[in-house]
Amino acid sequence: MNRKRRAVAERAGSPRRRSVAHWPKVAGVTDMRPTAPALRAHDVHQGLHEVDRDSALISTHLEVTELIGMASAVAAWIKGHDVIPDAQAFKHVAAEQLDVGGFAFDDVVAVLEELEFVGNVQRAGRRIVSFYETVPASFERMYSQLGQAWKDQEPTEVEASLLQVVDTLSRGPVPVDNLDIDAAAKPLVLSVGQTAEAIQVVSVGGEDIAYSPFFAYEKPEAIKAILESLDVERVAAAYARVRDFQGAPISISADAEVLNGLVGAGLMAAPSLERPDKTRELFAVAPYGLPTDVLTIQKPLLEKALAIVAAVRMGQHFGGITNLDSPVALLHALLQAERVVAWHSSTTRQYAALQRQGIVRFLTSGSRTGITLIDTEDNVLAVRVAIDLMQEGEVTSTKGLRGSQSALLVPGNYRSQIQSVRPAKKRKPIPEEDLTAMVHAAMGWGAE
């Protein structure tokens, strides 16, 4: 929202106090993480796969979210391709696989062009002929910039609230009364969310509980049953903790009781492996944001990803003589062609399940055994889904993807602490450009 409109809105008071009919468009959700609006827009877009997008409720209230959701889907798909030499062929792919309709394609490319996620867009008349892919290497940066674009497109209050709810529910179920949205708007937001299949609501003991259908194991009856026996806050807290640490060993978790309940109800995955003491350990995983095909026809891929998470968490917590320091680093190494990792004496125990599923093969030298990836497309993707789950808590780099795509490169965080400013008065200020020049010279960013 531009400054003038924002000033007008501020003078008029909080938008929450006004009726839905008079809501102005707003800048969006301010307290979400920078990546959240685009990630959740992507969720909503994926969730609309089986829904009539032309229904009045959706087309009226989710215009910006749909656009950014589609842009996110396209950006994630083209990332790493560098050159799209036949944009018309890609347009078909986008329509078939990414649910980006033909009429929306040009608008989506325009959004990406504005973000400099695509460049050198060649057009013949109105037809897009080819373009370069210039999507940032870091998914965090990609979703952050798309999230900013979502805000810049001035989404309505309804879609802003909807994405906030979807983001809240991505960490577990919440009573509808506790959702942090305007009471007057709540019915419409829930209605749009349920029509778009982005929110589900069950009634438990007279109380409506909202939960996300984007978790891999979404079962309304089971949710209802578990919430009748367990406190919703404990369930939400357990979900949130598993989202923060996917593959948490249940036996040593503070949420063991709740997690066992969720696993027993089939609401959370719990691949199990044998510990060194011969007992079986369950590892809680709450996969979130997976593309629909991974939940249906590609279910074996998800099962492989879960097995991988369990195996490396086993190494991390019950490694035997030595524990695994960085499971994600091991998985990155495993993705390298012919690379043999995890050389130690407990490897056959920890990774036997992966060997049986055809994900890795063992190589033995003396008393030690290592593993190497059997690099089928499914195996590579399963490892990457596992990395996503463990690193981000949800699917990001592999969101909506099939086939080989680029690996994740997260920019370093080398910021030093910004000290509070205590201006020394009565001194002549140094121009900002001089200070900047000093920084550049001091840090070696100038040539001489």
Add this chain to the structure above:
Amino acid sequence: MTTRDQAQKLEMRAAFWAMGASTRLEVKLGALVSRTAGRADRQEWTDLDVLAIHYIPMTGLSFTVADCKTSRGRVAERLFWLRGVMDLFGAHAGYLVRDEALPPASRQLALRLGVSAMDRADREALLQQVGISRPQAGSFFDGSAHEARTRLLASLPSDFDRMRRYRETGYWLAPSHRNLTGLPGQLSAVSDKLNPRSRTTMALTTDLAWLYLLAMIRAVDEMARLQLADLDVGLAQVVIGDERERREKTFLAEQLQRLFEQLPARGQRIPTVDLVPPYYADLADLAYRVSRRRAHALEALRVLEFVGVETIAAGGQKLADLPEPPSPFAVKLASDVIRFLRRASGLSEEIVSTFDRLTTTHETESRETTSEGRAQPDSGLSQTRLFDEQKQPAERGPHQ
């Protein structure tokens, strides 16, 4: 340098190009010295007549240098000199080029020193062997395109003196990793003087992109050796340095930040002192792309060289005109470097779009249509539209 020397250089450059390398003529080597009255702050040791660069991901960068002289005699002395230059520069191969017949003893010495001795007959044989039935590439191989670029860059006004010194000598004096941050700094200092519709601007930017890609290839090679699975670790080490340098810079950054906080602010923003430059995320993107397309990195260098010299400076042929146009991935990688420099140095977006228009090898015909709607090739006429030949702030006259 004589005209005859120049002919030798062009022949060796053509031979190196035919063998798959990217090339550069007259690279000056020297050292920075303390500035005193009447003395420049740098002194030249020597120059490399022809530098050829080759890159294969498996073996890394390799450099070849050629010493071209039409003067007679002192061959043994020059061979020892060339060996020293090769060691200094880290060149893997060296060519001593003469017109006169070389004595057998000199050839034996050359062999012992790992230098290829080339008199006129050897040179002709080499050109025959590498198949120098010169590709149809306008004036790229006959020297006039190179001279056109030299003239263009010499026409830069005095505002560009610092940039000129950096491009000619400073770049080669600095440790390679310093150029990753040094070059954008140099470019941003003159960014407001660069007119994207100037042929000189495009020639300069393209040449700087060539230099930057070379520095990036070195960096990516180092990153790949350090930790290929996590390039971020390697990039941080390349840009910031090892742990000792990181600590020194952290300390320096903290001291600067404290100093800034003591200054009277009076409304102006206090800059944040980071360990990495503001464009680090873009730098990481580029490093990632170069790493992923390492197999196309050498070709991207050649794209930048050809486009800068032949297409832009000489107004001649384009990549699409070549019998075997380069891979679209190489062209894209070259564009990525230009795109990075635009973002890091605050250049006009038009510089990127002009470069892309000059280099896109696929579907360019569809962009240009006649009034009847019939497609026509993107010809030199397009260049006239791209460049404002009459009014170019960056070409106000020769450097005084």
